Amino acid sequence: MENSPADGMPLPQRYGAIITIALGIMMSVLDGAIANVALPTLSQELQASPASTIWVVNAYQMAIMVSLLSFSFLGDMVGYRRIYRYGLALFSLTSLMCALSPTLEWLIAARILQGFSAAAVMSVNTALIRLIYPRAQLGRGLAINALIVAVSAAAGPTVAAAILSVATWHWLFLINLPIGVVGLILALRWLPANTEKQRQRFDLPSALMNALTFGLLIGALSGFAQGQPPLLVAGECIALLIIGTLFVRRQLRLEVPLLPVDLLRIPIFSLSMATSICSFTAQMLALVALPFWMQGVLGRSEVETGLLLTPWPIATMLVAPVAGRLIEHVHAGPLGALGLLLFTTGLVALALLTDTPGDMDIIWRMALCGVGFALFQSPNNHTLISSAPRNRSGGASGMLGTARLTGQSIGAALVALMFNLFNDSGTQSALWLAAAFACIAAIISSLRLSQPHSRA
Structure with missing residues (x-):
């Protein structure tokens, strides 16, 4: 399968390729959340403080953020298939390194390497989907991808709790080995090559400035949220402003920039x-x-909380394929705006809940959020990927992942801010703020009505 298909892959080869993508993205997203539940156990068994143990999570996320665009640029240069295969192989190897880590320092180092390999997988997955699916059916492939991302992110704590109930923390990482091996075998057999590649040298200064810019962004957000000394946060913001400005100015001078301006x-x-x-x-x-x-107000257990959150990913799982088919016939602007308005409505309904709601009061609101988010995400991803030239699919794929991770980082920091500012009403404040962001997103999405329907 050395040549890129002219317009997608034929069946049944397409199934093997999309399963490969699903396995890789599932592992990389799942590992972003799966370690959270194990932090108390890791702190105890590795004899480390709770604060230092948090770096098991932070190191992984930061490694992805600082390297995602670099890997997407390399994908445009050397081929998406090659980057994906190397990323999948390294992810399996670094998962084994995580499981065998004897100390917290070794585990954090392994998680950094695991984050780099996850970035390689994430950076080109949607670019590969553009090669796997025919232009007319691209929305279906991106809907599957959106579904895997949403369900994997939501299922992380539940999967972790299930593994820890029958095994040690090491199995949180060992479970990746058989999945990674299967994914790599399928990747070697089924992934298509892209013949349209960028003839551009890799710009190392851009890669370093990219890493510093996103590293400082995450550091400043985390520091602000965790109440670090104001002078330290201010210093990070000043450094971010200076390096970020130099980074963008350098990208504007490049014919094919790392940051796809x-x-x-x-x-x-x-x-x-x-x-x-x-x-x-x-x-x-x-x-x-x-x-x-x-848990704090309603007094629900961890298991009950997990079950009450489940309607969100289930609704996303059911609606994402429908949204993927709708985008083949409906402009992404109104479809995304409709989804985001439903999402906003669900968030407002959650914010208006009393302190004594019934289970169904919570469930239908969570499901409405999931339906709205699914109606938005698949069309939005389709528009973002298909509006880029085909030889810049890697850059578009990297930006898609960067947007998701940036939004998640900002959201997590704002939750901490809401709890610091409003104490007991922190959750309601966070939900009202979430509804405001969703409403802004709906307005921005509707602005796309004036733009022509993108072509894959």
């Missing part, structure tokens, strides 16, 4: 990016704040 000049692409960041900020605000309210 050329793609941001495409109106529908930049509008879709802004919509994505706002919507994922809203999602993270809700999903991080709600468990505190369910």
Whole structure:
């Protein structure tokens, strides 16, 4: 399968390719959340403080953020298939390293390497989907991808709790080995190659400035949320402003930039990016704040909380394929705006809940959020990817992942801010803020009505 298919892959080869993508993205997203539940256990068994143990999670997320765009650029240069295969192989190897880590320091180092390998997988997965599916059916492939991302992110704590109930923390990482091996075998057999590659040298200074810019962004957000000394946070913000400005100015001078400012000049692409960041900020605000309210105010157990959160990913799972088919016939602007309005309505309904709601009062609101988010995400991803030139699919794929991670990072930081500012009403404040972000996203999405329907 050395040549890129002219318009998607034929059946049944397409099934093997999309299963490969699903396995890789499932592992990389799941591992972003799966370690959270194990932090108390890791702190005890590795004899480390709870504060230092948090770096098991932070190191992984930061490694992804600082390297995602670099890997997507390399994908445009050397081929998406090659980057994906190497990323999948390294992810399996670093998962074994995590499981065998004797100390917290070794585990954090392994998680950094695991984050880099996850970034390689995430950076080109949607670019590969563009090769796997025919132009007319691209929305279906992106809907599957959106479904896997949403369900994996939501299922992380539940999967972790299930593994820890029957095994040690090491199995949180060992479970990746058989999945990774199967995914790699399928990747070697089924993934298509892209013949349209960028003839551009990799710009190392850009990669370093990219890493510093996103590293400082995450550091400043986390520091602000965790109440670090104001002078330290201010210093990080000043450094972010200086390095970020130099980074963007360098990208504007490059014919094919690492940060795809050329793609941001495409109106529908930049509008879709802004919509994505706002919507994922809203999602993270809700999903991080709600468990505190369910357990702290309603007195629900961890298992009950998990079950009450489940209608969200289930609704997303059911609606995402429908949205993927609708985008083949309906403009993404109104479809995304409709989804985000439903999402906003669900968030407002959650914010208006009393302190003594019944289970069904929570369930239908969570499901409405899931339906709205699914109606938005698949069309938005389709528009973002298909509005870029085919030889810039890697850059578009990297920006899609960057938008998601940036929004999630902002949302998590804002939850901490809401709890610091409003104490007992922190969850309701976070939900109202989430509804505001979702409403802004709906307005931005509707602006795409003036843009032509993108072609894959």
